[in-house]
Amino acid sequence: EAGVTQFPSHSVIEKGQTVTLRCDPISGHDNLYWYRRVMGKEIKFLLHFVKESKQDESGMPNNRFLAERTGGTYSTLKVQPAELEDSGVYFCASRPSSGSGSPLHFGNGTRLTVT
Amino acid sequence: AQSVAQPEDQVNVAEGNPLTVKCTYSVSGNPYLFWYVQYPNRGLQFLLKYITGDNLVKGSYGFEAEFNKSQTSFHLKKPSALVSDSALYFCAVRVLGGATNKLIFGTGTLLAVQP
Numbered sequence: 001e002a003g004v005t006q007f008p009s010h011s012v013i014e015k016g017q018t019v020t021l022r023c024d025p026i027s028g029h030d031n032l033y034w035y036r037r038v039m040g041k042e043i044k045f046l047l048h049f050v051k052e053s054k055q056d057e058s059g060m061p062n063n064r065f066l067a068e069r070t071g072g073t074y075s076t077l078k079v080q081p082a083e084l085e086d087s088g089v090y091f092c093a094s095r096p097s098s099g100s101g102s103p104l105h106f107g108n109g110t111r112l113t114v115t
Numbered sequence: 116a117q118s119v120a121q122p123e124d125q126v127n128v129a130e131g132n133p134l135t136v137k138c139t140y141s142v143s144g145n146p147y148l149f150w151y152v153q154y155p156n157r158g159l160q161f162l163l164k165y166i167t168g169d170n171l172v173k174g175s176y177g178f179e180a181e182f183n184k185s186q187t188s189f190h191l192k193k194p195s196a197l198v199s200d201s202a203l204y205f206c207a208v209r210v211l212g213g214a215t216n217k218l219i220f221g222t223g224t225l226l227a228v229q230p
Contacts (some may be wrong), residue, residue, distance in 0.1 A: 003158075004158070006158075009156075031216075033217065035220075040222070041222060042119075042219075042222045043159075045218070048217060056215040091158060091159065101147060101164065101209075103161040104161070106159040106160070107158050108156065109158055
């Protein structure tokens with residue numbers, strides 16, 4: 001099966017610009033998560049979708065971040081306007097609907113650099 | 116608050132020697148514990164998990180981890196390290212309750228295996 005795919009792999013933008021990250025989960029995985037790792041820090045939870053519904057967005061840093069998952073398939077994470085502190089690696093992960101013990105399947109991440 | 120600690124930023128070991136990557140956790144209730152590995156420019160790959168049962172769990176690539184409830188630890192081990200094991204290792208605990216079941220990660224430990 002195809003894994004979780006993320007696009008782009010790298011993005012370099014200037015402060016104030018807008019960037020949209022995309023994630024395609026494994027087909028059939030209802031649960032989709034966004035995480036972020038800032039340099040040298042832990043990987044932090046941003047939000048969780050079940051199908052097209054936001055289940056938990058408690059980790060979203062502020063209202064400059066907007067995540068969508070229209071139709072319950074792929075998801076986008078938009079940062080507008082980007083700030084320097086938004087730099088980091090953004091990971092998307094998915095897992096099937098059954099079993100709280102099932103592991104997350106991660107994409108390769110998008111490395112965002114805001115200059 | 117629920118948390119995961121990886122006290123070592125880096126672990127150095129010679130090829131063929133046993134390796135240990137340490138992880139301790141703080142969680143209310145029974146923990147669901149995971150280890151993930153990240154190779155350069157790749158996403159996180161699931162290694163192993165502890166949900167219940169035997170305290171010693173075996174995972175991919177010859178890795179194993181021992182759950183110790185009294186010490187709240189879940190150290191990752193391998194009897195004989197390979198140079199190809201060099202990567203970034205993350206310990207994580209799943210937060211149960213509600214529908215999110217999100218993971219809380221440690222800061223990661225860089226494992227360097229010298230030939």
